Amino acid sequence: MTGVSYLANIQWRVAALEPPHLAAINPWEEWSDTHREFAFHGGIPETWFWPYWTLQRLPVGLHLVEDLFTETQEHPLFDAFWASKAATLERIRIPAYVVASWTDHGLHTRGTLEGFKRIRSQQKWLEVHGEKKWAYYSRLESRLRQFAFFETFLKGRVTEGDEWPAVRAFIRAKGTTGEWRAFEAWPIPETRAYACFSTSNAGSSQSGNQVKS
Template sequence: MEVTGKNPCGVKPFYWKKGIPLKETSRPPLIPNKEETADGMNITWDVPVTMRDGVKVYVDVFRPEGVTDKLPIIFTFSPYGKHGPKTFDIFPGADVPKGWISKYTVWESVDPVVWTKKGYAVINGDSRGSWGSEGDLEIFSQQESRDGHDVIEWAGTLPWSNGKVGMIGVSYLSIVQWGIAAQNPPHLAAFVPWEGFTDFYRDYTHHGGIPETKFLHFTQWSCRAGVNLVEDLIENNKAHPLLDDYHRSKCVSDLAKITAPAYVVADWGDHGMHTRGTLNGFVGISSKDKWLEVHGQKKWRYFFEPESVKRQEAFFTKFLKGQKSEVDLWPRVRLEIRDRAWKAEFRPEQEWPLARTQYTRKYLDLNEGTLVDQNPSAISEVAYNSTVTDDCLRFQHRFSKETELTGNMRLRL
C-alpha cells in the first residue's frame, strides 16, 4: 500500500509505504534490556532510548566484561538493522575474510569483540522507524540527525561513560555522521566518516542532474523494515527530479557547522556515490583537527584491514581516551596514488585539493567519441535515455605521456 503524506520538512508530495513487519524478517524478537555475557563482553540488547519528542529508538550496548572503569563509546546508527547481516557474501568480490569480523558485527561497522578488547564500549542503534524503533523511517533525514544527537547525549551521560562518544562506519553509517556532527552534540568527541556522502542530490540521486537508476533500488530494499511507514525513495525521486526542498531535507544542511575532530576516508573507486561527497565534506567542515585519507582498494576489506583498524584506534585513542598516539605524526592528507589493481603507493600531502594541480581544458568530440584540445567547429548532437539503466555515452582520451590524475574533474555541457 502506498500513501502520500507530509514529511517533517514540509515537502509535499511525500510518498511512503508500509514497513515490512518484524515477524516477516530475520530479526530476533524485541526483548527490551535483555542482558547476557558472552565472548568477553557484557551485552545489553534492545535498550530503549527516548528522543526529545518522546519516540523510542532501540540500541544494543557492548562493554568489556568485568571492567568497572569509565569507558569511551563508539556509536553507529542506521536503518540497516543492528542485528545483521554478519557476512559480505551478498556482494561477491567484497573480499573480507570471514575471520576478520565476528557474529556481533553490524553491517559496515566495527566489530564489538575487537573494540571492547581495546577498552571501548560499542553502541549500535536502529534509527527511527527502522526495525523495532518507533516512528516512521525517513531516509538520510534531518530527523535522523537530531535523533543521533539525542542518542549521543544519552550515551555520554551514562554512569559508566567517560563522557566522550565517537562515531564510525561505512556508507550509510558514514553519511549519517555528517548530519549528526552538524548538530554539535556536546558529548561527540570525534567522528570517522568512512566513504559516505554529504549532498543527497549531487552525490547520489542526480550526479550533474542525471537521475540515478540502479542503486536507489538497493537503498529502497535495505531500508524497508519498520513498525510503521517507510519512505518510498523511488517514488520521491521521480516526483522531485530537480534540486528542491525535498533533496535539501536530506543529509547535512551546513558542513561549516561541524567542529568535531574528523578522520575522513574516501575511495577513488566509489566515485558514483562516495568519493565526491566525502572529499567535499573534508573541505567544508570547520574542524581544526581533521585528516583525510583516500585509497583505491576494496572498500569493506580496506575498512577491516588490520592496518586500517590500527589507524582508527590511534585516532580514537587521542580523542576518546585523551592519550597521545601516532595521530600527532600523521600528515594532514594521505593519498594512495594508484597505477592499477594492487599496484600503488601512499603519499603524504599537506592540503586538499593539491595546490600544485595543473588544470587542463579538454573538449568533447561527439563524432569521434574522444576528448580533444581544440573546440570542434562543427555542431553535432548525440543522445541517450537517462532513465534507462546502463544507457550512457562514453568519451575516450589517450594520453601522450605519463600523467597523474589526482583531484577533481568537471564536465560542463
C-alpha cells in the same frame, strides 16, 4: 562515531547538530549530498542502485519508511526537499578522520572529499585509498589507525596520530599498484582541474579551459 557508507553518512548529519558529547567522527566513504552524489549524478538520474535501494532495501523492516522512490519522481531537480537530505557540513567543528576511495566514484568519492573540504574542524585528516571499502576498513592496519585516532580524542592519549600528515593518498601506477604519498592539504597543492564533457562517441573531450577552484 565510526562506520562505512550509510553508517558514515549519518555521522555528517549528527555532527552538524553539534551535540556536546560527540568528541570525534570517522566517516569512511559516504555521500554528503543525496541528490548530487546518489540519486542524480551531475543532474543525471541514477537508474540502478538508487531504485534498488529505495524500493527493495529501505522498505525491509518492521516500521514505516519514507517513500524516497516516489519523492524522487516528484522532485527531479534540486530543491528544498533535496536540501533537507544534504548535510550542513560547515557546522562540523569536531576532530575528524575522513577516509575516501578512488574506487567508489559512483557513490562515495565526491561526497567524502567534499565533506573533508567543507567541514570546519581544526583537527582533520584525510586518507584516500584504492581498495574495496569494507575490506579496507576492517584490515588490521586500518583498525589500528582508527584506534589511535579515538585514543587521542576520547582518552587524551599521545598516539601515532600526532604525526599524521593532513592528507595521505595512495597514488596508483596501475591497478592496485602504486605508492602512498603525504600532502599538506586537499585539494592537493598545484592541482589543475579542467572541464570535460561527454561526447557521442562514448568518450569525453577536454575543453582546455582550466576550472578555477
